[in-house]
Every structure is written in structure tokens, then in C-alpha cells.
Amino acid sequence: MASFGRLSNSMLSATIENTLALVNINFDFSVFRVDPSQDLPAGLLFHQLLPNTPQLLNSYGKRTSEILARPDINPEGTESDGPFQGFIGADCTSVCAAATCGPASVGVSLLASMLSRAWDSKEAISIWSELVEERQRQIRAQIQANEIVHPHTKAAANRKMARSELAEWDASARSWLRRADLFMEFNHQQLRLIADNLTIPYSTGGSTFEKVTTAWINSMEVMEKLLCNHPQEACDRAVLLAVSSWHLYPDLLVFQQEAKKIVFKDSLVPSAGVLSLGLEYKGPSKNMTKWSLALSHLRYYGDPVSVSSHEDHSRNVSYANFDLAVDWCRDLHAVLASASAAADFPELSWILKLCSAPADVDDINQSTRLIKYGWRRGTKLLGNAEMAMHSPYFGLLNPHVIDAMKGATDVDCGISYLRGMASHASIGNRQGIISHSGILDQTIAYTEWATTTPVEAAMWQWAGHSCLEEVTSKSTPKHIRWICLHGKEKDISHLELLKRRGREISNGGEICYLADEDDLPKFVKRDDFEWSHPPFIFHRASEELSIVPLYRLRVNPFSLEELYEYSGGSGAIRASQGLPKTELSAQKGSSVPASIGYSYVWLMSLRVLEVAEELYKQLPKATISLRLLEQDLLKAKWLPLSIRSILDDNNPMDSFISATRATASHFLKGMSRADAFACIAMFESGQFNIDPEQLNEVIALCCEDSIFVAGMLLSDPSAKSQGAHIRHLVGNIGHSGMVLLVSPLEPRIRPLKHDAQLVEHQPYDGKCDNRFRGTSLHLSFTTWKMALDWHNTGEIDQEIFLLESVVAVQDNGNWIADIDVIEIEKGGTDVIEQFHCTEECASKALDHSDVVSIDCWEELLDPPPCTGVFRARGNWAARLAVASILAQQGKGHAAVVIGSESICWHCLRALYAEPELHVPQIIIF
Structure with missing residues (x-):
């Protein structure tokens, strides 16, 4: 059992009255779980180093009380939580145990919050290990020098602190941070936005012990003065880290291009306690806003490891906000959402999902930061990074694509897109023209010719024969199209169909002329190709086409290579794609072009993302690590078997087409409970890619302030709660890292009585x-704990474990069975x-x-x-x-x-x- 005030396995609930004589701070305790007999030797180790900060401790205690008083932040367990009822709620073990042990222990709790905010768990534990070891060495040196040392400090220096105790202390602080961040969400996000735009550095020089204790003590002193109504200036970025970690928000005066005051209206901070930022440092910002330390206790063997803080990795968002880090495209969503047929085709669900992300944006600043984060970090999420850069967002960032998709018909969309490309490349009507050959009423062949740039009104009559629109002197420049029927014989009904098409064009704001085939340019060479199984975007939803004609113009003096090179930010278009591709044939077994392979990878990745979203719909309060953006989803081991079989197929196009037509909920039904836990482990951590075969016996996953439980453990056996049905609970079991709960191999059952x-x-x-109203379920843990095989590079601390957990059945307090x-x-x-x-x-x-x-x-x-x-x-x-x-x-x-x-x-x-x-x-x- 840890001596850092960790909860005991029974997680006894105790109501502790506010005893100022004991605590020395105004900590209004509500009901929480803690073993009051335990002490905090770390507080005794460091208390002689810490400054006297009564206002800070008082305000911190009040803020903690406010957080614990919120039912949505600190919920109470109910019978529906089953054996986890005693583990529900905010984990206040670290702060509450610190408060019961005195001011120095509260100061240590403040440091724990700072380290948990800035570092990964294994790095924070290593920092704690070095701090404790160095402080104990200092105290022993003072004793040998016959200096006066408090007896309690001497006892703490002689006591060996297990690394597991430090890990549990860090886990409790980490869990507490997530609940407190949610309570102060607006202030927390606003401070983060400000800090991201400041180049204030962390202090440099000295050992790890000196860097950490200096930042800690200086932050406490600055905060104490602010709370005493004295304005302060922050020259060390650690002060901002402390403000974020302690959830006390003074008003800020930010000096950049101009002085700007940011008002947080925190009731616990006096109005005159203003923190000034950005006054002095004008040096380079690269790597200066990261806290760099050399850790000698991170690995079993080797030189000290240089590491830098990464507050970004601690940032978790809801699944809805995670979509923002993938795409935005408001205009595209408006276009697709207006198409009634789109809802009937599952193959469009991926793009509708991405485009719906900005529809519910409430906080523009926060959303913009998430979008930029995804832009910087999300190059691997949907496949190979180099492949992704050829066509970012599938070419949908190209404004010509967005604008073209507003066309009334597919032909209008294509012509609009080519006009945008021609405009971007400065190709005028004298240098290029757009041609399209199609079918009217499924039988009548015709051709459209279109200008690349609008034509002045004075040129309209010169440009054609029978204009379908009246020309006036005040007419603005417009595009012109010529349409004609193929063949010499022209039936009157065919001409009527052609005129109807002309009126559609005129209603779209263009000038349309009826032309004869003899008037068509003779110098234009046209190459015909066919595309087998084209995407649905190239034909109407009602059509049943398996082949689509593709036409390509060779216009002198411009080559298509030059046209595509001029495309600039189009993204989806490359010069190599403008060359004739004879492999795009209707023959079976033809090779798949690389560009189609790219789309296959991206679309499958997005379909995987949809499946994960279906899973997270069961977990509305769960969050996702932004570190996930740096993973390749198609390499995830939790993928449903139906998706894995497509990825393993040597010729996957036919299977891929079938996959795009299946809904994400269909794939979710094919996921096992182990698949679901493996998916949650990846999304919760942003990095763990666990083989589901290792999770077949897992009944729950615990990480920081979240407990994910197999639905069947919290449901009636008659309910359909098997497979990927998972429940999310707010709570903590008191173990560090990500913990996977498994039952004993042979659970015991009470023997018969004679x-x-x-x-x-x-x-x-x-x-x-x-007749079993006294029956209840209870959770406890054995001492069997095994690290799960993961990509470990010699670090001392493991990050993911299997923990043997016992679910006991009791009847009126009497044990029945496990x-x-x-x-x-x-x-x-x-x-x-x-x-x-x-x-x-x-x-x-x-x-x-x-x-x-x-x-x-x-x-x-x-x-x-x-x-x-x-x-x-x-x-x-x-x-x-x-x-x-x-x-x-x-x-x-x-x-x-x-x-x-x-x-x-x-x-x-x-x-x-x-x-x-x-x-x-x-x-x-």
C-alpha cells in the first residue's frame, strides 16, 4: 500500500470535516475517499525549501472544494455502476491527502500537478525519482555537517520511497488535472491559446533538481504575490505552467505588438493581481518554450536521456472536436448536404462526416487551433505521409473544386472546375477551349464547347449563330457555350432536346448558341479513354454506369503538363496525371493507377475513423488524445476482420467498393470486445497499438480519470451487451499508467455448508x-500485475499493464463467490x-x-x-x-x-x- 495517501483497495468513503487546525488552509472537504492514517513523506523532505505561501494554499483549497462540489465533475457512484461504484468520482487522493498532512505536502501536490501537465507519466516519475534521491542526499550531507535538521525531515531522508509510490502519486495528480481542466474549461483553453502565441522561455542551466525546484518555488512565490494583490511579471514560462496546473487564473497583461489585457474574472484572484507577459524576452522561440531536462532515472542503463516537455500530448478532446483536427470544408458540406441522394449512399458518409465537424463550432479560437494542429501533425493518420502530401484533403482544399461542385449537373461541375483551372493558369479563350461530349435522353449524342473566360457583350453576336438570350448594351461579360448534335440527320424532337439543354445553360447565367457540327474546330485532336468502375462523383446517383468516358484536349501552344503545373494549390492534380493513361481501360484485370491507390488508402482510413466514431457514440464523455494524429490508422491491429481482409487482398478494388457501400455501424457489429478495448487504448493514449488477441479476457480498461467497462459487466444477462458494447465511467482505481483488468483464472465459489x-x-x-435485495458486486485487486508487451526501449517504468481484478458477489456483506x-x-x-x-x-x-x-x-x-x-x-x-x-x-x-x-x-x-x-x-x- 502506497504511503502517498493512495486509496486502499476497499476505497473506503469517509466524510472529513473541515479542520483548520489540522490542515492550516481553508479546504472545504466534501465526501471523498482517503485513508487519513497515511502520510506524505515527500512533504517532509521538501518543506524546508518551500516558501511561506498562505494565500496560495488557501485559494488552492477553495478552488479544489469548488471542483469537488460539481456533480458533473465529481459524480457519485450508483448501483448502476456495479462493482465500480466505490471508484466513481474525481480522484482527489493527492490533493486531499496532501491537505491533511500540512502546507508542505500541499506544496508538493502543486509540483505534482506541474510535472503531470508538462511530462508523460514515465518521464514525470523519473523526475520525481531524481528529486527525491537528490533531496535525500542533501539532507544526509546536512546531518554529516552537524547542521540542524528537523527530526521528521531526517526520518523522511532515511526512508526509501518505492518507485511504485511515486507512480501512484503521479497517476492521482494526472487524473485530478483532467477533472479540474473540465471544471475550468473556458479559462483553461483561453490561457492555452495565449501561451501558444508567446515565446517566454523556461529557465535554463543547472541540474534537473535545480531546474525543477527553481521553477516550482518561483511559481509559488509569484502566485502568492498575485493573490496578495501585487502585480507581477513572468519571465519564466514555468509560471504559465503553474497557472494552468493550479487552476488559479489572474488577469493577464500581454505585451506583443500592443499591450492587451486578458480578463479571466477569477473570483479567487484579486483584480489588482495582474500578471504581465512578454516584456523582455526577444530571442528565438524555437525549442525555448519547451522544458528541457536530462533524466538519469528514465532507463535502466545508459547516459542521462535529454527530454523536452510536450504539453500538447496531454491535450485531450472529445471525438466531435477530434473531427476538427481532420477537416473543415464548410462550403463542401453545404453542397453535399443539399443533395437528397447523398444520404442514401454510405460511400459518401466519410466526407459528410468530415464536413459536418464545423457545423457545431462554438469556440472559433479553439477550433482553429485544432485545425492547425491537425494540419501540422495529421500527415500520417490517413496513410503514408509522402502520399498524403500529393493531394491534401483529397483535393478538396482546391477552391476550384469547391466552386465547381455547386453546378446544377455533373457536366456543369466539370466545366466550372476546368474554367477555374484555366483562370488560375491564365489560359484565355484564344489559347484554350473546353469540350464535352455526352448523351441526351440516353440515346442522342451531342457536344458542348465552352469558353474558359467570360466574353464581353459586344462579342456575343460575333461569337455565334442562334443565341438563346437577348443581348443588351448593359449586359455584363458572360461565358459562352456552343452545343450541337452529332450526325447529319437531325430529328425535330432531337433539336427540342438540344434547345432544352441550351435553356438549362442559359438559366445558369451563360450565353448558349446552337451550332452545326460543320462549325466545330477541325484542328483539335481528341483522345478517348474509359474509366472502369468510376467513383460516384462522376455520374448521377440514379445512373447505373460501370464505365465513364474521359476526354482529353491537346491545345497548342499550351501542353497539358503546363496546365497542371499552373494548378498551384489544387493539390489533387499533378502534371503526371495529365498524360494519356491507356491503362484506364474497360478491360478486366487492368492495373490500378497510383492515384486510385492513394484514394483507396485515404478512403479506407476515413472509413476506419467512422467505425471508431460509432464506437465512441457509446462514450459521449470520453476524450481522445491528439497524439493519435501521428498514427497510421490502417496499421491499427484492432481493425474489424472485414476491413483487415480488404487491406490484405492483393487486388482489393472490388472489395473496397463493397466496403464503401457498407455503413460504419455494419463494421462495428463485426468488432469483438477485445477489438473495442484495443481501439479505446489507441485513442485514449494516442499511441498504444495492441493486438486484440492479448485482450480477450479483459473486462475493463482504466486510464487517468476514465474507466471503460465491458457492457456485460454492468448489464442484465438478458440484455444485448456483448461484442463492442462498452460503458465509460468517470473514476480512477489508483494505479498508474493504462491498466487492463482481467479476472483470475479460476474464480472461487463458496463451498457448501453442511x-x-x-x-x-x-x-x-x-x-x-x-429475493436478493442484499446482493451486491465489489471490486478488489490482487498483487498480480504484469506489463503488457509494448515498444519499450529500456525505460524503467512501464506504461500499460494487466492487473488481476476480483469481482466479488456479496449478500448482506457475506461473501458468496468471485x-x-x-x-x-x-x-x-x-x-x-x-x-x-x-x-x-x-x-x-x-x-x-x-x-x-x-x-x-x-x-x-x-x-x-x-x-x-x-x-x-x-x-x-x-x-x-x-x-x-x-x-x-x-x-x-x-x-x-x-x-x-x-x-x-x-x-x-x-x-x-x-x-x-x-x-x-x-x-x-
């Missing part, structure tokens, strides 16, 4: 009742959610006099030789417990769980009539 008076098995009276709910899946227990009765059921009410009641646990453990009804109606915990116990005993096949309001004996016997009547021995009702 007392005939304990078992009655009374005849079943047909009543619905709950259960493993996963055994229910293996035990073959039947579930009847609802009986589908007919009139025959009421007319043939069957006798059940041979059925007995099971009204206590001893009657279940010593079961009847006939059918017994376990009466626990509405008590999901007791029903789950009995289903697990029977499965562990190998009797799962002899039980059935009834989910309906009553038992229909006629339906029940009909269900179990073949090959002969075999009603289950235990009916869980």
Missing part, C-alpha cells in the same frame, strides 16, 4: 419477486428476451407444481434436482452473478435467463420440447 436448515426449495408460487462474466459467453446460457404468446397460451395454462423457488444463495449453490426459479426480478446484479456462477460451474447450458415480465410455461415447454422435453434446471427470472 446444514439442512439452510435449503428449503419451496414450491414456486408463480409470483414475480426479488465471478468472471466472460464465462457467460462460453457457458451456452440461453436468453429469452420476450415470449411471443398466442391465444393458445392463455387457454392452455400448464401446471408448474414440479417447479421450486430459489430464494437464497445457499439454495442456488445446492441446487434442486428439478427445475428451480431464481427470483431476482429487476435485480441485474444478482441475475448477472447467478449466470456467471452457473457458467463457472459448467452449468451454463442448464440455465435460461428470462427477460420478459412473466413466464409463459406453455411457450417455455414448447421451446424445449425437442428432441424431448428438457426445461432448463435453473430459470433466472
Whole structure:
């Protein structure tokens, strides 16, 4: 058990009154979990170094009390949380235990918050290890020099602190930060935005101990003066780190191009306590805003490792905000959302999802920062970084693409896009013209010719024959199109169709002329190609095309290579794509061009992202690490089997097309519980890519302030809560790193008692009742803890563990059994959610006099030789417990769980009539 005030396994809830004489700060404790007998030797180690800061400790205690008083930040456990009820709520172990041990321990808690904010867990633990070791060495040196040392300090210097204690101390501080950040979300985000735009450096020089203690002590002194109504100037970036970590927000006076005051209106900070920023430092900003240390306690072997702080990696966002770090494209969303057919095609869901991200933007500054973060860091998320740069956002950042997609028809979209490209490349009407050949009414071939730039009104009559629009002297420049039918014979009905097309063009704001085929340019060479299985964007949703014609112009003196080189920021277009591609043929087995392969990778990555979003819809309060942006989603090991099979296919295009037509919810149904936990581990950490095969026995995942629990552990056994059904709880189990809970290999069950008076098995009276109101589930841990195989490079501290966890069934405080709910899946227990009765059921009410009641646990453990009804109606915990116990005993096949309001004996016997009547021995009702 840790001596840093960590919660004991029983997680006893204790109400501690505010005792100022003991705590010396105004810490208004509400109900929280802590073992008051434990001490904080780190406070005794450092108390002689720390300044006297009564106002800081007082304000920090009040802010902590405010945070704990918010039910949404510090929820209380309920019966629906099952065995995790005692672990629900904000983990205030570090701050509360520190407060009960005195001011110096609170000061140590402040440092823990700073280190947890700036560093990863393993780095923070290494820093703690070095601080403790160096401070103990200093105290021993003082003793040898016959200097006066407080007896408590001397005792702390002689006490060896286990690294596990330091890890648990850091884990508690890290969990607390996440809850406090949520409480002060607006101020926290505003301060972060300001800090990101300042070049104030961290102090340099000295050892790790000197750097950390100097930053810590200086920050406490500055904050104390601010709280005493004295303005201060911050020349060390550690002060900003302290403000963010301690959640006390003084007003800021920021000096950049001009002086600007940022008002936080924090009720705990006096109005005159203003912090000035940006007054002196004018040097380079590169690497100066990172806290650099050399850690000698990070690895088992080798020289001290130089590391830099990375506050960005500690930033977690909701899944909805994570979409912002991937794309924005408001205009594109407006275009796609207006197309009624788009909703009917799952293959468009990826782009609709990305484009819907900015629709609910409330905080423009925060959203802009997330977008820029994704722009900088998200080059790997959707595939190979080099491949991604050829066509960022699939070419959708190209304004010509966005503008073209507003066209009424696909032809209009294509012509609009080419006009935008021609304008960008300064290709005028004398140097280029746009041609399109198509079909009217599915049978009539025709051609359109279009100008690349608008034409002055004076040139309209010169440019054509039969204009479909009246020309006036005040007409503005417009585009012109010529349309004509193919062939010499022209039926009147065909001409009417052509005129109808001309009116559509005119209604779009262009001048349209009807032309003869003899008037078409003869010097233009046209190459024809075909694209097999084109994307849906190239034809209307109602069409059933498998081949689309592609036409290419060779216009002198400009070559297509020059046109594409002029495309600039188009992104999706490259010069090499302008060359004739004869491989785009209708022949089966033709090779897939590289550009199509790129789209395949990107679209599959986005489909994977959609699947993860479907999973996170069950977890609305869960957050995602922004570090995930640096991962390649298609290399994730948790991908559903149906997606993995496509990625492993040597010729995946046909499978890929099928995948795009399937919904994300379809793929989610194919995910196992292990897949879901592996996905959450990756998204929660931003880095762990765990093989789901290692997680088959995991029942819960715990990390900082989040507990992700297999749905079947918190549900009635009749509910559909298997597979990827996961629940998210706010809480902490007191262990560092990411912890995966697994049940013991052979959970124990209470042996039978030799007392005939304990078992009655009374005849079943047909009543619905709950005879197990005193039954409850409780969670505890054994000492078995194993690091999961991960990419470790010799670091001392592991980041992810398997922890043996015991879910105990108790009845009025008496232990009944330890259960493993996963055994229910293996035990073959039947579930009847609802009986589908007919009139025959009421007319043939069957006798059940041979059925007995099971009204206590001893009657279940010593079961009847006939059918017994376990009466626990509405008590999901007791029903789950009995289903697990029977499965562990190998009797799962002899039980059935009834989910309906009553038992229909006629339906029940009909269900179990073949090959002969075999009603289950235990009916869980």
C-alpha cells in the first residue's frame, strides 16, 4: 500500500470535516475517499525549501472544494455502476491527502500537478525519482555537517520511497488535472491559446533538481504575490505552467505588438493581481518554450536521456472536436448536404462526416487551433505521409473544386472546375477551349464547347449563330457555350432536346448558341479513354454506369503538363496525371493507377475513423488524445476482420467498393470486445497499438480519470451487451499508467455448508419477486500485475499493464463467490428476451407444481434436482452473478435467463420440447 495517501483497495468513503487546525488552509472537504492514517513523506523532505505561501494554499483549497462540489465533475457512484461504484468520482487522493498532512505536502501536490501537465507519466516519475534521491542526499550531507535538521525531515531522508509510490502519486495528480481542466474549461483553453502565441522561455542551466525546484518555488512565490494583490511579471514560462496546473487564473497583461489585457474574472484572484507577459524576452522561440531536462532515472542503463516537455500530448478532446483536427470544408458540406441522394449512399458518409465537424463550432479560437494542429501533425493518420502530401484533403482544399461542385449537373461541375483551372493558369479563350461530349435522353449524342473566360457583350453576336438570350448594351461579360448534335440527320424532337439543354445553360447565367457540327474546330485532336468502375462523383446517383468516358484536349501552344503545373494549390492534380493513361481501360484485370491507390488508402482510413466514431457514440464523455494524429490508422491491429481482409487482398478494388457501400455501424457489429478495448487504448493514449488477441479476457480498461467497462459487466444477462458494447465511467482505481483488468483464472465459489436448515426449495408460487435485495458486486485487486508487451526501449517504468481484478458477489456483506462474466459467453446460457404468446397460451395454462423457488444463495449453490426459479426480478446484479456462477460451474447450458415480465410455461415447454422435453434446471427470472 502506497504511503502517498493512495486509496486502499476497499476505497473506503469517509466524510472529513473541515479542520483548520489540522490542515492550516481553508479546504472545504466534501465526501471523498482517503485513508487519513497515511502520510506524505515527500512533504517532509521538501518543506524546508518551500516558501511561506498562505494565500496560495488557501485559494488552492477553495478552488479544489469548488471542483469537488460539481456533480458533473465529481459524480457519485450508483448501483448502476456495479462493482465500480466505490471508484466513481474525481480522484482527489493527492490533493486531499496532501491537505491533511500540512502546507508542505500541499506544496508538493502543486509540483505534482506541474510535472503531470508538462511530462508523460514515465518521464514525470523519473523526475520525481531524481528529486527525491537528490533531496535525500542533501539532507544526509546536512546531518554529516552537524547542521540542524528537523527530526521528521531526517526520518523522511532515511526512508526509501518505492518507485511504485511515486507512480501512484503521479497517476492521482494526472487524473485530478483532467477533472479540474473540465471544471475550468473556458479559462483553461483561453490561457492555452495565449501561451501558444508567446515565446517566454523556461529557465535554463543547472541540474534537473535545480531546474525543477527553481521553477516550482518561483511559481509559488509569484502566485502568492498575485493573490496578495501585487502585480507581477513572468519571465519564466514555468509560471504559465503553474497557472494552468493550479487552476488559479489572474488577469493577464500581454505585451506583443500592443499591450492587451486578458480578463479571466477569477473570483479567487484579486483584480489588482495582474500578471504581465512578454516584456523582455526577444530571442528565438524555437525549442525555448519547451522544458528541457536530462533524466538519469528514465532507463535502466545508459547516459542521462535529454527530454523536452510536450504539453500538447496531454491535450485531450472529445471525438466531435477530434473531427476538427481532420477537416473543415464548410462550403463542401453545404453542397453535399443539399443533395437528397447523398444520404442514401454510405460511400459518401466519410466526407459528410468530415464536413459536418464545423457545423457545431462554438469556440472559433479553439477550433482553429485544432485545425492547425491537425494540419501540422495529421500527415500520417490517413496513410503514408509522402502520399498524403500529393493531394491534401483529397483535393478538396482546391477552391476550384469547391466552386465547381455547386453546378446544377455533373457536366456543369466539370466545366466550372476546368474554367477555374484555366483562370488560375491564365489560359484565355484564344489559347484554350473546353469540350464535352455526352448523351441526351440516353440515346442522342451531342457536344458542348465552352469558353474558359467570360466574353464581353459586344462579342456575343460575333461569337455565334442562334443565341438563346437577348443581348443588351448593359449586359455584363458572360461565358459562352456552343452545343450541337452529332450526325447529319437531325430529328425535330432531337433539336427540342438540344434547345432544352441550351435553356438549362442559359438559366445558369451563360450565353448558349446552337451550332452545326460543320462549325466545330477541325484542328483539335481528341483522345478517348474509359474509366472502369468510376467513383460516384462522376455520374448521377440514379445512373447505373460501370464505365465513364474521359476526354482529353491537346491545345497548342499550351501542353497539358503546363496546365497542371499552373494548378498551384489544387493539390489533387499533378502534371503526371495529365498524360494519356491507356491503362484506364474497360478491360478486366487492368492495373490500378497510383492515384486510385492513394484514394483507396485515404478512403479506407476515413472509413476506419467512422467505425471508431460509432464506437465512441457509446462514450459521449470520453476524450481522445491528439497524439493519435501521428498514427497510421490502417496499421491499427484492432481493425474489424472485414476491413483487415480488404487491406490484405492483393487486388482489393472490388472489395473496397463493397466496403464503401457498407455503413460504419455494419463494421462495428463485426468488432469483438477485445477489438473495442484495443481501439479505446489507441485513442485514449494516442499511441498504444495492441493486438486484440492479448485482450480477450479483459473486462475493463482504466486510464487517468476514465474507466471503460465491458457492457456485460454492468448489464442484465438478458440484455444485448456483448461484442463492442462498452460503458465509460468517470473514476480512477489508483494505479498508474493504462491498466487492463482481467479476472483470475479460476474464480472461487463458496463451498457448501453442511446444514439442512439452510435449503428449503419451496414450491414456486408463480409470483414475480426479488429475493436478493442484499446482493451486491465489489471490486478488489490482487498483487498480480504484469506489463503488457509494448515498444519499450529500456525505460524503467512501464506504461500499460494487466492487473488481476476480483469481482466479488456479496449478500448482506457475506461473501458468496468471485465471478468472471466472460464465462457467460462460453457457458451456452440461453436468453429469452420476450415470449411471443398466442391465444393458445392463455387457454392452455400448464401446471408448474414440479417447479421450486430459489430464494437464497445457499439454495442456488445446492441446487434442486428439478427445475428451480431464481427470483431476482429487476435485480441485474444478482441475475448477472447467478449466470456467471452457473457458467463457472459448467452449468451454463442448464440455465435460461428470462427477460420478459412473466413466464409463459406453455411457450417455455414448447421451446424445449425437442428432441424431448428438457426445461432448463435453473430459470433466472
